[in-house]
Amino acid sequence: MGMTLAEKILSRKAGREVRAGELVVVEVDQVMVVDSIAGSFFKRLAYLEATPRYPERVSIVIDHVAPAANLEVAKAQKEIREWGRKHGIRVFDVGRGVCHQVLIEEGLAQPGWIVVGSDSHSTTYGAVGAFGTGMGATDIALAAASGRTWFRVPESVKVVFRGGLPKGVTAKDAALEMVRLLTAEGATYMAVEIHLQDGAEALGRGERMTLANLTVEAGAKAGLVVPSGEILDLYRVPDWLYPDPDARYVREVEIDLSTLSPRVSVPFYVDNVQEVAAVRGKRVDQVFIGTCTNGRIEDLRAAAEVLKGKKVAPGVRLLVIPASSQVLEEATRDGTLLTLLEAGATIGTPGCGPCMGRHMGVLAPGEVCVSTSNRNFRGRMGAPDAEIYLASPRVAAASAVAGYIATPEDLASLPQEEAHV
Amino acid sequence: MSRVWKFGDHINTDDILPGKYAPFMVGEDRFHTFAFAHLRPEFAKEVKPGDILVFGRNAGLGSSREYAPEALRKLGIQVIIAKSYARIFFRNLVNLGIIPFESEEVVDALEDGDRVELDLETGVLVRGGERFALRPPPPFLLEALREGSLLDYYKKHGRFPGE
Missing domain, CATH: 3.30.499.10 (Aconitase, domain 3)
Known part of the structure; x- marks a missing residue:
């Protein structure tokens, strides 16, 4: 039996073949921390008496309340800058942008990577074929301290987008339609594997980000867009980073883009x-x-x-x-x-x-x-x-x-x- | 005796703690006093340590904000029973040492305001003369919870359970 994209990525990282339902502990390639939970992140690292194991694999983004709206936030953001300097951690300061957009622009999410972020919309990294997933402050602190995290290898739902978008209809409309079909809990604990076919490959990186972003609204652990189109020009996509044709899915959903309306x-x-x-x-x-x-x-x-x-x-x-x-x-x-x-x-x-x-x-x-x-x-x-x-x-x-x-x-x-x- | 606080399906982390009351907005010392501020404003004032939260399906969907369940823990919540959990919330509960039980039957049977007794070791829940059995969480998580939380487990062992 073939493997899904999620199984491929997690197997690669685990160094052995793993299947949906198994527990794995894997290395993470990037740990993303946002300003609103940075204080909790620091406290948990202090409790562990640890600092980031691989400082270059950690990024902090000041984006959730930027610039600071009140004194509490100002103090929290000051601590971020000081902590970043002290530990040699990248900090993207006020005005650089929303964490997921920034990490993509900075090349800090790459095809085949595992990116964990302290923001639920970390599924966005799936746009470039990265296994991106959101976690709370403790998981993020453990990932930074150990360089690893644990996952239950997810089952996958296959969502196929076919055809081209009519004029005036956008990737957002397609993403909302996907959430409607899957429902708010339809992909809980699962990966949503997005296949773009019959013209839908033309969707650019930004549009793929919109699709991957909203998979979490169906409960998804990750929203993986199978690399194609522009992604192949923008990134070096490893040749193993594709699901097998006979991979097993919990459910398959098709959306014909040409029939969508706003x-x-x-x-x-x-x-x-x-x-x-x-x-x-x-x-x-x-x-x-x-x-x-x-x-x-x-x-x-x-x-x-x-x-x-x-x-x-x-x-x-x-x-x-x-x-x-x-x-x-x-x-x-x-x-x-x-x-x-x-x-x-x-x-x-x-x-x-x-x-x-x-x-x-x-x-x-x-x-x-x-x-x-x-x-x-x-x-x-x-x-x-x-x-x-x-x-x-x-x-x-x-x-x-x-x-x-x-x-x-x-x-x-x-x-x-x-x-x- | 623990009081049951029962909520419906699809209770999200914005319901549990609205974003504007995040600790980094209002301070570490008082964010928990805003738990369920929109949905059930009396909750934070009336809840007692040891009370039990009961949710329906897809509990804790939405934002990954761990300070939502952390607010509940600060208010003394050690146990949640739900029909099903959203993934990030489930991990956060284990990481904080709140035990996430899952049971359609028990959730349906319990009413808001019920007085119950729960044996955390056996998962036996008693309401008056009735007994319900709750299935313990999976072994991986139980191992972590035995040390207090996953954070405590890692601190003590320097590795994840099963690693």
């Missing part, structure tokens, strides 16, 4: 995914474009394309937070930023922004936000009764112009004064 995830569960038509017209107070899910240059460009020559509706605030300094630079160079500003967007420091409701766009009671992020849980971005609708950058931008949930295509049918042209 999707939106409706509060308060990510798998509550509907077509935009189902919630079209819902009044909007805030629109947030950014995060590890959709804060990349192609996302900002997609938003700019919709916003060009238009204005954000009165009473709506449009927050754009590039996923990294590199994204911000590129958006500045190519004019995307100016288009966004002219439309009435405000730009925030690259990082996580208001995604988890700590700063830079917290929602008041009763407010409605269309967000390109990844979670719409109750109270996630502020008040417990505030509503978060997850959508693509195109739908987010169109909703900002309309003042209610809409697609760019809906804008054409708006009366002139209503479209704020």
Whole structure:
């Protein structure tokens, strides 16, 4: 019987053939720590009386509340910088960007690697064929101290995306459709192995990151995109890094990209995914474009394309937070930023922004936000009764112009004064 | 006697501890007082050490924030019973030394506010005249929990269980 991609990677690391269900202890190639749990990470290392075994394999990213929003955070981030200097650990400081985007840009996630991160969306590294997975502060501290971690080798769900995306439909819509089909617990303890076929190989690295990112919303341990297309040009992909044709899957799901329409995830569960038509017209107070899910240059460009020559509706605030300094630079160079500003967007420091409701766009009671992020849980971005609708950058931008949930295509049918042209 | 605090399916870590109350936002000394601040504001005030949390399916999905279960531990929670667990939350519980029992039947049988007694060694749970059997966690995890937590196990042995 053949092996899945997850079994291949973990077998390679374990130095023996391992199968789903077995427990393995393996070396990790990169340990990623975010600012919000760094204090716990330091405390656990101190308790173990240990320091990172391989300092070059550890990265700390200050992104979850960057720049510091209050004194507690400022103190915590000061400790990160001091600790990093003392132990020779890489620290990506305020403004460099969201952890997952930064690690990908820095080449700190490579095909076949195991990357563990203190953030659940560490599944994002699967976009480049790395076994990326999220863990808590203790697991992360143990991984840093020992250079290893333990896993139960996961079963895999195979998700095949076929064909090309219709105009106006994005990888985010495909990712939301995947979560709807799998459900919020459909891939718990499992790897989601993503196969791009019959034209879907054309999806770029950023789009693959969006797909891999959202696999955790189906409970996945890892979201592994089988390397193809652009990934083969950007990386040295080892020839063993492919699943066997006769690998065993718990379940196989097919999504024909050419049949998709724009999707939106409706509060308060990510798998509550509907077509935009189902919630079209819902009044909007805030629109947030950014995060590890959709804060990349192609996302900002997609938003700019919709916003060009238009204005954000009165009473709506449009927050754009590039996923990294590199994204911000590129958006500045190519004019995307100016288009966004002219439309009435405000730009925030690259990082996580208001995604988890700590700063830079917290929602008041009763407010409605269309967000390109990844979670719409109750109270996630502020008040417990505030509503978060997850959508693509195109739908987010169109909703900002309309003042209610809409697609760019809906804008054409708006009366002139209503479209704020 | 332990009081049962029963919650539903798909309780996420934002429900258990909203992001704005993370220790690095409000301080190490008081973050636990915000446990279930949105969902059940009276919880942190009324919970007693030794009380038992009961969840439905997919308990603890979402953010990897270990400070969510850490807040529960600080409030004296040593045991959680759920129908099923989200993966990162399950690991975090073991790492913190909170015992994660899994049982559809027991979760369905228990009601919020029940008074129960649980023998951690045998997994026997008693409510009035009724007895329920909880299956102990897998050996790998039990080995870690016997030392207190996985962190304690590694500190003592310098390796992971079974390594």
